[in-house]
Amino acid sequence: MRTIVLIGLVGFAAQLVDGSLGMAYGVTTTTLLLAIGTNPAAASATVHLAEIGTTLVSGVSHWKFGNVDWRVVRRIAIPGAIGAFLGATILSKLSTEAAAPVMAVILLLLGLYILIRFTFQGIPRHNLGKPLRKRFLSPLGFVAGFVDATGGGGWGPVGTPAILASGRLEPRKVIGSIDTSEFIIAVAASLGFLFSLGSQGINFAWVGAILVGGVVAAPIAAWLVRHIPPRLLGASVGGLIVLTNTRSLLKSDFIDAPGGVRNVFYVVIVIGWAAAFAYSLREYLRDRDNESSDAVTHFREEQEVALVGTRTDDVPAPGPAPDATEKRDVVGLLPEVNGE
Template identity: 45%
Template sequence: MWILLAFALAGGMAQLVDGTLGMGFGVTSASVLLFMGVAPVTASAATHAAKLPTTLISGLAHWREGNIDKAILLRIAIPGAIGGFLGAVVLTNISLESAKGWMAGLLIFFGLVIFARFGFGARLIPTPKKGHTVRWLSPIGLLGGFVDATGGGGWGPVATPSLMTVTSHEPRKVVGTVNAAEFVVAVSVSFGFLTGAAQHGIPWLPVIGLVIGGVIMAPIAARLAGRLPHAPMGTLVGGLVVIVNGVTIVTALGGIPGWADAGLILAAVAVTSVVARRAWHREKAEREVATDAAEAPAAVLPA
């Protein structure tokens, strides 16, 4: 019973982050399952099984809040579904050890992407800066779906910053559109795993916990999109993903002495906390400047 409650809490927190930042649920869930020793293909299949109800509820909630651009939705969701199906097929046909290294490495990369984006305002994923928006939507969706399936997460870290670059939408509309499209991607990825019989061995109790927490939190996250402090939340999530998957890789390579392992984890947690605190102060200062600018009286031109 405690496992169900623990994963419900984890699913709720992951969905809160995903629903407000546009990324985090899949990366966080897959990292935890991989850390528990679940096989990579099973971890990704379990994560996407949990995504089916959570992304559906999240998408509907964002739709109700007016956070979705319907013109962009299908243009990114359909290529995402194709990329996701292909990624699921690829992951079910590579060796267990290769898959574990690939998934942990990819999750660390996306953890660094999230950490750098929200902690320092930097971008580790190059996004298109020129050209017509429509031209870039299909490649963004295709790449996002493929890495989402092969890494157990990655749709949000690829799609959200890319749409923020190639569209002029405010963040809440990008987050809402990405969340709604993720349901289509999750359906396709799950079908891809079913064809590869990856559904066998899925730890359904943790999945049910993730679903319960995610479904409860999805409408709340949609309402809070654009209102919560993004920088510290994103920084903490990115740091957590890097730490968890770093431990997974070190363990797979034979591990290091226990005292050194604990010391590195504590140091990583301390660095993450410091960066998150600074990111929070930076975001508060930026919001105050934006508020002051909005409230400043317009300059009166001479007649």
């Protein structure tokens, strides 16, 4: 019973972080299950089964608080589902450990970029409101879905920083859209695991405990995202990306750093992260009217309207239809044009 309660608390904490920052649910819960001896495929299957419920509640909560851009959800969810299904069926047959350090380096660099940019510049506004294209979101969704299923988590860590780095959507919309589309990913991955593994190794009591904890936390997380200023949200997400991917890189076979060395890196990162957050908070308080969540959302909506108006203005207005005399004149000129 103590184990079930502990797993439920982990599900609560993981969903609170994931729903607030757009990542870390799968990584947190999968790490716990692996630590108590579950094999990787069964751990990932357990987490994704629980995520069907938690992501559904999380998506509804984000929708209620206005945190979802449905255009992004439509363009990223289906490719993500295909990637997740393939990843789930391949996990038991193919190791992706060799690619993990490369992915960690890419995400670490993205995390540093997001942390530095949001800390010192706030949310960048020159691209805000521009549409996120399908040619960007579809490959991103496929890769994020595949990584999510094979690694027990990855939809948020891959998708959130990539969309944030584009600067075209404010952080709360990025997080809400990623969390909402994750429901489709969880369903696809779970089907893949069930087809390839059956129910082998899945402890449904653990699934229930993780699910209950996540369902309780989801509305709280969605409320937090709606009210946390974008500058603080971006700095928080950036710091989490740096920390989690530094951990993955240091623990990989490529580096395999000793525990003492890893701890030094973690302490330095946490101190830097706290300093960045404190600076972001100070800058937000100095210009609260322009840095608030509502102000950024209003600015994005104005930019979207302006972009639509620009595209409309670029289309030439249709001229008047030629009358019968003009048509005869045109016909009369045709022989001269043809050299007759």
